[in-house]
Amino acid sequence: MSTNDLNERVLAAKADVEARGETFYPGASRIHLAAFPPKERWSDWVELDSKAWPEKVERRYALVPTTCFNCESACGLLAYVDRDTLEVRKFEGNPEHPGSRGRNCAKGPATLNQITDPDRILAPLRRVGERGEGKWEPVAWDDALDDIAGRIRAALLEERHEEVMYHVGRPGEDGFTERTLAAWGVDGHNSHTNICSSGARAGYHFWMGMDRPSPDHVNADAILLVSSHLEAGHYFNPHAQRVMEGKKNGAKLIVFDTRLSNTATHADHWLSTYPGSEAAVLLAVANHLIQTGAYNAGFVERWWNWKEYLEEVHPDESPTFARFQAALADLYSSYTFEFAARESGVPEATIRAVAEVVAGAGTRLSTHNWRSAAAGNLGGWQVARTLFLLNALMGAVAVPGSTFPNSWNKYVPRPIHLPPRHPAHWNELTWPHEYPLSLMEMSFLLPHLMEKQDGYVDVYFTRVYNPVWTNPDGFSWIEMLTNPDRIGLHIALTPTWNETAFFADYVLPMGHSAERHDLTSYEQYDGRWIGFRQPVGRRMKEMAGEAVTTTLGTNPGEVWEENEFWMELTWRIDPDGALGIRSFFESRERPGEKLSVDEYYGWMFENSVPGLPEAAAADGVSPLEYMRRYGAFEISRQVGAVYEEEVPEAELEDLHVDGAGRAFTRAPKPPSKNVVPLPPLDPDDDGRRRVGVEVGGTVLRGWPTKTGKLEFWSRTLAEWGWQELAIPTYAKSHVHPDRLESGQFCLISTFRLPVQIHTRSANAKWLNEIAHTNPLWLHPTDARPMGVETGDLVRVETRIGHFVVKAWVTEGIHPGVVACSHHMGRWRLREGQRLSMGTADLDQQGPAWKLTRKKGTGPFQSPDADTSRIWWTDVGVHQNMTFPVQPDPISGAHCWHQAVRVTPARSGDRYGDIVVDTERSREAFQDWLTLARPAEAHSPDGTRRPYWLLRPVRPEREAYKLPKEPESV
Ligand code: SF4
Known part of the structure; x- marks a missing residue:
């Protein structure tokens, strides 16, 4: 045809x-005639049963939208629910979702495996025996809630607020739990972000006051990715599809990745940079743009804080733009292509070619960096800062085909209640004074900070988070979790067994993506949307006309959802409202009664999402019903360059423009329906609020930074002790060849297998069948002298121990560098996910720990016949346990790359062996601590942290003051 x-x-x-x-x-x-059923027939869709073929058996489905929970992208899913049996038969994409547009990666449809996983936790469990002993008994939700609420209530009444901590892996919802903690008055939010994205976040935040990039790949002429986003990154599917569209439209794809990743295979220019050299290459590109005059001088003059830089760094010279241009040329002149080639190992000609592509793209340059180099290196945050320098030089910022700040491409609807106050207490365990600029909580240091501060947490929640397995130095986590002098009560909120839940007191099952409510919005293109996750069973009951008041009972077993859990727990903490907490979850429709999720979301959709009530009315339904039917709503497209927007006259009451051009007003802030977090900016001396910045005689919105401009020079960095790093620059990483001992390699451990994601995909049989091992990538020139071939066992020695893994000899890795994916090596001592976890023995002799694999996975009998057909035994190796903590002194990010020795396995070594000495972990922590520049020595104003930096659950301003005496020494 x-x-x-x-x-x-x-x-x-x-x-x-x-x-x-x-x-x-x-x-x-x-x-394709059509890719999806028309939405008008989603409530009663008929298609042939593929398994019954060649018989033509019709199946009737209800198609219920929800969103995927397997990564942060929150792609739309449609659950195909059999109308006769009420079983979900499959998940496909939701074409009404503006971010994912009907497409998913393999992990989306595999949600089906997760909800039918034979090893999932279906009822609340309480520990019996010692913590970690593996003995459990069923417990009623009521009893668990009363116990937990009682302890939290006592902590609040006794002013022990810092003893309540919530540690989250995948949030899945914009701000719900942060607001809950704030309502409790607790500065107890702890996230995984410092082992993930805070390096990149810091690089962006210091430039623009917002901490994430939102690239417009579709409209770009050049797409520059530092790391492997296309197939294995954080925004896997929504970004990948747009990268491919951009390529189809003619964009050149440039990928920096030490490994030949799936993304790199699609690149026009693949740069296999030596780990940590990325900023040097980016600065060489910047230098080329500067020296050849290819940059957008008009944009730089208009939007950079160049005057502030000159005034501070060259105070004796006239602060003209011409002078700044000369300074700029001087600053980066040493970053030649030759220098970058030497640092990175990438040929000079390749770097030059990339620089020409960037120069030719003009403002249509979309760039992205997440994790990868920013998460691997000491100073990794400068990778994001130097990458954004290219956008800032080209004026490729928030215009078509460029990179936007996330906050302008994101929408967080104002909820029915905002917390009545900020917490009055500062949590030194999560925000220690040694790391005043850390973008997020110093979560991975918790065991060490506990020791250092003699800390204690009475109620510790882990939520879809598995620090024993995910974090570096997992044995130190086990030591902390099993010590009742450190952790009073540990509650694991998880639908799936994980290595951390083994050391909990309660394991409380929370729903998978088709079993819970959440609202999400992520930066995936120049537009704003919201996506609604909903429990499919609950929706089916409601569609059948049943009155449903709680998700509990509509999910499998006694699996609940977190939003209702937090509401219920809050009411039990403050049963009579005397603590002023309960009101946060009180109904407006029924005063004195508990808020329901229907009212919570119904109010939000009715009042806080522009355009949604009108769209719903056109369909003849309520906004809540509209979201339950279609699962997503696009609020706006082409948000554009917000910084260029003129501030309306009505907002310029009693205008005051200071010497730096910052505009202040007495006009109150117009109420916003979008509560996406932005930095709080100080008022002027007379109490006027910051409203914008004057540019060319007009007051424009500008940037949410100290100056209102893009901050090429960061006063924050300079004033808090980092003068030498205040502009985008390059500093040698801890794994720079100059810092490695003879015979050491750099180990990259930060990359993903495209079909796996941390702990969350372990219960998906399809994904485990595709990817279930993580061999060590080793270049032939490195393998040959060792006599190592693919499949041979090698021992990889880190500073605190070693692991034993199989080698994969490949030219897809830079010589002198080895790499091992971080998704693998799941283990269980007793109970656990049999699909993906090997069984292991754990041995401890004081600080000496050893994890020995007894066996991998294999076939087993269960209600799912597929489990008897498991043909693989390998589950990979748990390398993270052998990594010491390596906190970057500025961003606070864990610097994942390791200096290691690789040798053929020794006699007695067995595949999967993990050996660690936690005494050496403590030494490593102390060594890295010496790099820090603590607040009490460097704070310019007696505070613990710059107030304007973003921070989840921001305490009241008084709590920012440093105590008279340091809290820990
Ligand atoms: S990219 Fe894949 S894992 Fe992530 S939300 Fe989309 S479908 Fe799920």
């Missing part, structure tokens, strides 16, 4: 569907 015939066929089908008043969703390829 010719292309014309195919086109005609599709057009005819489209006309046919639309003539029926239904929506036609074109397929990715022209030969």
